[in-house]
Amino acid sequence: MASKKYDMVIKGGRVIDPALGFGKDAYVFIKDGKISKIATPTAAVEKEIKSLDADQIVDATDKLVVPGLIDIHVHLREPGREAAETIESGCRAAAAGGFTAVCCMPNTTPCIDNQETVKFVQDRAKDADARVYVVGAVTKNIEGKELSEIGDLVKIGAVAISDDGKYPQNPEIMRRGLEYARMFDIPVMQHAEDQYLSAGAVMNESYQSTRLGLKGSPPVAEEIAVLRDIALCRFTGARLHIQHVSTRQAVAAIRAAKKEGVRVTAEATPHHMVLTDDEIGKEFNTNLRVNPPIRTASDRDAVIEGLVDGTIDCIASDHAPHQDEDKDCEFDLAPAGMIGLETTLALVKTYLIDKGYLAWADAIRKMTANPARILGLPGGTLEEGSPADITIIDPDKKWTVKADKFFSKSKNSPFIGWKLSGQAYMTILGGRIVFKQ
């Protein structure tokens, strides 16, 4: 077959690329898995399209065409808990949610603290429906005791390190992690939780935990952890990325640190921007058990404020699959975590864009350019020559979250039954359609 001029053209949509500062009706041309060009519709361009086969043309009328979304905080559970999720199923969920790239956390079994496990994940991810970037462990088996071989991890492709799920309790270890990571100019991603203060906790400490008689984790457990590591970050000059910010005081601490010039970035999840701990009381729904916990309305509002003013750089799902069998139990016996890849975009649209907190371009920036910048990932833009990772969004599509529609192997979402607006219409990975509504 003779080589074509283009493999695919997306026409009729509104193209938004915050990295390029681009936002208008345009055609996106794809060739050899890369973005060939973005062109505004002129007679010449129309003519060019006419020469193409019909099956090469994607009609994106009334839709948004944006760089493939990037989620820098997901748990794919493989290796170790393949019944909850696999790299393959997780990536399919990512594609269905409009994500073309995910960063997977190292708290698997075995833990991603060595080259073999990184390699294993990379191999499994080769033909998956999303790009998988590996985050290695800061300490061996995320035990907070000895540094893992971070140099080795970086060498084979780890883009950052994190002990997510746990927080290195010993400040000396965290200092070394930051200093060591600085050599490779990768950020240390941090799950902020002083585990002395949060011991045994299963929800936020608030009037709700008081009312329900459930052990609460005080918001100060997060604040202290964030403040400690900001201090270490300032001292070492390393890069710190705070994961799933959930409290008002943590947002304030990050805002102040950024103002001062400390090299800190932050992410927040949709669930911390949409839910409050009042929800738990109604039904003790174990899908509302997450770590960090869903906090109060004041914390939720502060997280949104932080997102709006740039204190929080990006939106990440903290997709944490658990099987029904594990979540179908008493609240305090349930494991923490909810899935998020397939609801993030719609929650952002319904609760942040529709409510006037973010414009589409801001929201897209926080799910494309910003995460790519923080971790130095390729993509996050439609710039000519970049990989053709593209998400086409149906911006006002009304839909109801249904458990049996999830591609994730696990269905642990508290949003099941919710009516949301906005959905991925098509997800394109390296020029290949990996998901279509």
Next chain:
Amino acid sequence: MSRLHSRHLLGLEDVPKEDISLILKTTDSFREVIDRTIKKVPTLRGITVLNLFYEPSTRTRISFELAEKRLSADTVNFSTSTSSVKKGESLRDTVQNIEAMKIDMVVVRHSSSGAPYYLTKCMDANIINAGDGAHEHPTQALLDMYTIFKKYGKLEGLRVVLVGDVKHSRVIRSNIWGLKTMRASVALCGPSTLLPYEAEKFGCDMYTKMDEALDGADVVNVMRIQLERQQSGLFPSQREYTNLFGLNKDRLRLLNKNYTVMHPGPMNRGVEITSEVADGANSVILEQVTNGQAVRMAVLYLLSGRKEEGE
């Protein structure tokens, strides 16, 4: 009004005033039954009740069991500790297995807050909460309220002080909801480490000084102090607790004249309450136990046969 709004008793937080009044009124007639020579009525004949005790509790279990027997119900007991169950069968599987043997009502005690609510999602039986985690213990609060009601002829306007580990006490939570619904004035008193976060949102007066809390109160309900709280550093010593929060004869002087002393038991004599006070003329501690049986009979009776309404 002769029916309860819900077919379960999961807690008192959402139980309306007329339901509490109905339970207290119904308790009266069962209180009379247990004073008879033949302490048995055929009310629940043909009804099977499962006593599901995932946490040990001799008193509450015996009280419920006797209440069931005196109503002529068939009873089955299942008891285990949560720790052993954790490793094995899930709560859902356990109860669904038992329910397959045709159970009508379940009395559940569990160390997890919300476990009784969870059971309503697992089975069709009427669920009665006999204490879940640090959440609620509604029949204990109802018997406390009944005991007070019998003495004063009312609950409204009385000042009730609940002393002890507010943070971990399900008895206190149920008392707060029930007493407030019945328009009593409720005060909480305990060391600040045992007064949970934002407890003021319960809408009760809060005290860390025992003398201030007792001043002008009608009823003082003293809670058992769990000695393991001392090990976990929530208060420095039993001795200091007794000095600051122990109910002794001297402190009784602060109460209103016709005061009442209560304790849900079992007591640590000499720790949260002195023997002199526990056995004193104004103590109703043993009456509480007798009334507990009548209250449980009333609750079992009012909830039985309430299957028809899906919820």
